[in-house]
Amino acid sequence: MLVLSGIAVIILGFLLRFNPLLVVAASALVTGLAAGLNPVAILAAFGHAFNETRYVTIIWIILPVIGLLERFGLQERARAVVAGFGRATAGRLLIVYLLFRQLTAAIGLTSLAGPAPTVRPLVAPMAEALAERQAGGLDEATRERVKALAAATDNVGLFFGEDIFLAVGSILLMKGLLQQFGIVLEPSQLSVWAIPSAITAFLIHGFRLWWLDRRLARGTAA
Amino acid sequence: MIGLPFVYAVAGALFAVYAGLAAFDRRWGNAALWGLVAISFLLGDRLGDIGNGVLVLAIVAIAGTGLARAGRPRAGAEAPRGNAIFLPVLIVPVVALVGTFAARWWPGWADPKQATLVCLAIGVLIALAAAVAWLRPRPATPFREGLRLMDSVGWAALLPQMLASLGAIFALSGVGTVVGGLVGGLIPDGSLIGATIAYGLGMALFTIVMGNAFAAFPVMMAAVGLPLLIHQHHGDPAIVCAIGMLSGFCGTLLTPMAANFNIVPAVLLELKDRNGVIRAQAPTALPLLLVNILLIWWLAFPR
Numbered sequence: 001m002l003v004l005s006g007i008a009v010i011i012l013g014f015l016l017r018f019n020p021l022l023v024v025a026a027s028a029l030v031t032g033l034a035a036g037l038n039p040v041a042i043l044a045a046f047g048h049a050f051n052e053t054r055y056v057t058i059i060w061i062i063l064p065v066i067g068l069l070e071r072f073g074l075q076e077r078a079r080a081v082v083a084g085f086g087r088a089t090a091g092r093l094l095i096v097y098l099l100f101r102q103l104t105a106a107i108g109l110t111s112l113a114g115p116a117p118t119v120r121p122l123v124a125p126m127a128e129a130l131a132e133r134q135a136g137g138l139d140e141a142t143r144e145r146v147k148a149l150a151a152a153t154d155n156v157g158l159f160f161g162e163d164i165f166l167a168v169g170s171i172l173l174m175k176g177l178l179q180q181f182g183i184v185l186e187p188s189q190l191s192v193w194a195i196p197s198a199i200t201a202f203l204i205h206g207f208r209l210w211w212l213d214r215r216l217a218r219g220t221a222a
Numbered sequence: 223m224i225g226l227p228f229v230y231a232v233a234g235a236l237f238a239v240y241a242g243l244a245a246f247d248r249r250w251g252n253a254a255l256w257g258l259v260a261i262s263f264l265l266g267d268r269l270g271d272i273g274n275g276v277l278v279l280a281i282v283a284i285a286g287t288g289l290a291r292a293g294r295p296r297a298g299a300e301a302p303r304g305n306a307i308f309l310p311v312l313i314v315p316v317v318a319l320v321g322t323f324a325a326r327w328w329p330g331w332a333d334p335k336q337a338t339l340v341c342l343a344i345g346v347l348i349a350l351a352a353a354v355a356w357l358r359p360r361p362a363t364p365f366r367e368g369l370r371l372m373d374s375v376g377w378a379a380l381l382p383q384m385l386a387s388l389g390a391i392f393a394l395s396g397v398g399t400v401v402g403g404l405v406g407g408l409i410p411d412g413s414l415i416g417a418t419i420a421y422g423l424g425m426a427l428f429t430i431v432m433g434n435a436f437a438a439f440p441v442m443m444a445a446v447g448l449p450l451l452i453h454q455h456h457g458d459p460a461i462v463c464a465i466g467m468l469s470g471f472c473g474t475l476l477t478p479m480a481a482n483f484n485i486v487p488a489v490l491l492e493l494k495d496r497n498g499v500i501r502a503q504a505p506t507a508l509p510l511l512l513v514n515i516l517l518i519w520w521l522a523f524p525r
Binding site: 032040050061109117 | 226229230232233236259262263266267269270271272273274275276277278279281282285286287288300303304305307308310311314315318319336338339342343346349350353354357359363364365366367368369370371372375377378379380381382383384385386387388389390391392394395396397400401431435436439440443448452459460461463464465467468471474475478479481482483484485486487488490491493494495498499501502503505506509510513514517521
């Protein structure tokens, strides 16, 4: 039970809005101590894991490309392009992006898009520009909400598309774990059962995006 | 063969340039932070576990106490270009994609386990070279602009890596077993719907705590899925697993612990509310979790 105190540290730290890096370090210390590890062992274990997981920080090497292109008007161009699509709306754009993200993830192309390579430079400014046109100007809260929904759409599409692909990490994890328990399954037997949830995710999130358009039209999207 | 060391060298060199540029501006906190990240990428494998631990503490001390500040706003923009400005953005995913398949068809040149990361790095280098050749900025401009974005992301860039490391400490300390035992203890004896709800909800809740459905899955399977749903109630293992994992993904949409999906985009989009993305996802995640639990209940068990 005592080892759960590290989770309490996390929850409290996030609620009180301490810097998350400090919160995580404190939680690691508390959890390790509660489990009876000595501080040097905790430091070594954390350092080892930090070094082994450097690959999650690799995505940032794309920033010089994005930054350079933004300086030459990438975001403004993205806005101008959607303005040329007569019947486009923020909701419709995001529904198309949701479908694109789900379908590409479902055939294994999970790294085709994401917050740094597509959402910040392209999808969010496009959705913002369209919402602006629909509502005739946006207040700050609505602008935030449209941008947040663009990021959310990327996540929902990725999460509820990728498990349809056979070779994705979670499918292999499930296959491996079941094998340990003496149950042998093919990846395709698992991935086919991701389809009902994927369809539901599209319907629920797509409905919310459609609803966004209605509220933008009435000027009450906040 | 090109593998992770190449990718880490590229990243390390880039962060070293950032550190140099920040030092040139006399923003010492930022210079120290990106310098430490550069050391981690370039020398991490030679520092030893305790050395890396000390490195993390130094990073936390600088980033966590606000010594590194957000960058300056964008300097005057250049003359905008036509729609061809989108092409360099597309180079990265196309190279990542083609390269990943190429690594499968012509093995030997890239480490097959890391093919996507290797191709991502190569894609970035090609895109950068193409954009520089076309736009002809001053040599420092891409790195200046990269640093501007990097500084605005700040500590959030390292949060996913920190949380992954915390996960290792949780695993070492047996947090999962304790949580799994707690969830298992809450189920009324012999109740199928009770066990199904505890399993689906437990996947989501434990994922919220750990930030990662992969950490929750083995625990919830051992605590509830295998003994109750599969063995006692004869549930179909494929359905219990597949939809159980997706119930966990609903939890991922709801937690700041899944930093690279929920916190990093909020910072990258310059949202004022750090939890804005989570707020935008909750009305999708909660009904979807309910549907997932119902799907397990309807589909997995013999009637």
